[in-house]
Amino acid sequence: MVNFNGDFFSEDTSILKHDNRALKYGDALFETLRVVNGTVFFLEDHYFRLMASMRILRMEIPMNFTLEFLEDEISKTVKENGLENGSSRVRLSVFRNEGGLYTPVTNEISYLIESNPLESPFYIIKDENYEVELFKDYYLNKDMLSNLKTTNKILNVVAGVYAKENGYNNCFLINTDKQVAEMINGNLFLVKGTSIKTPPLSDGCLNGIIRKKLIEIIDSIDDLQLLEESISPFELQKADELFFTNSIAGIVPISKYRKKKYVNTVAKSLLGKLNAKARMDSLN
Structure with a gap:
């Protein structure tokens, strides 16, 4: 109904x-x-x-x-x-x-x-292959409308068709400055050492709810540094981990991009904190 x-x-x-x-x-x-x-x-x-x-x-x-x-x-x-x-x-x-x-x-x-x-009441991470590619045919605009969750998602749709046709699970979307802004269906996070980088809203990414919550979580952890900075395509293969977030899946680790394979250690450690935050929010 x-x-x-x-x-x-x-x-x-x-x-x-x-x-x-x-x-x-x-x-x-x-x-x-x-x-x-x-x-x-x-x-x-x-x-x-x-x-x-x-x-x-x-x-x-x-x-x-x-x-x-x-x-x-x-x-x-x-x-x-x-x-x-x-x-x-x-x-x-x-x-x-x-x-x-x-x-x-x-x-x-x-x-x-x-x-x-949905299958699970909690956000979970499945240990499975998740391979992605860079979508370069069309670009996101760097403006406020790109931050909104509108039904104007033809770029995401075409990128999804491209991913399906080529056997990928997802694609990175880039903006008009050729910086990586987001995934087809979520906000991107890049882990390098103790730093975690996510594109700023000014780069044209969605103003995601789980993005916001994860930024709050990472900011509260002394051993991690959160950076809202542009991500170039060249940084992707130098990262230790890549993952993306959305309201349904929570955190989704990326296992492979081109020849680079990634771990999901940080993603798993953050997932428990995200579940805890969701539970606390529901009690308030």
Whole structure:
């Protein structure tokens, strides 16, 4: 069952109109959330990112669009799908209502919430091969719109097709300065010695929730140094470890890039701290 503006429909029901602006212009935002036993991980962070993004895109935020309202709508959607006692992946999409061409006739919005089961209630790392490549056909822009989680993801889609066609698990995406900005579906971290580097938001990467949480964790560890600095493609093969983060997987280690193979020691040590942070957040 999917939740469209508070009403529930079966997944095979036609809900959206042909002139939906998310379909026609990518005029939409989305949040992907991890929900465990009815609790949304890092809900406040997702909520405030969504509100800030809606303001940037000049969408009208309804008066009832409070944190408590969205939490309740997510909870109801999870229950409608029988997942309240398990783990689920929830996608909340917000799009401007129909009307207009590039210029909309209204800034009022609608929302759609979907929920699907996940295997584990915790973030886990699977010891498996994960090979990636550099995607060089198209580039990310270095601007604020690239930081937003919009449905304008055609670059990520084409990179995903490229990875699939060539037998890779993922790709690095580069910006217009030819710096590595992110992965297809997450924020990149590079480990060299006791330093951990991640691209700054000014390089065009997504303003990721788990990126933010991991920066907080690393900053609290005396033996590690967190650097928000640009990463050149040349640095990738000199790194000790490479991993990326997103709200569903948590931390995903990269095992191979071209001829270089990587360990996942730091990634595994950070994973336990990330799980602990998620548990503490859910109790507050």
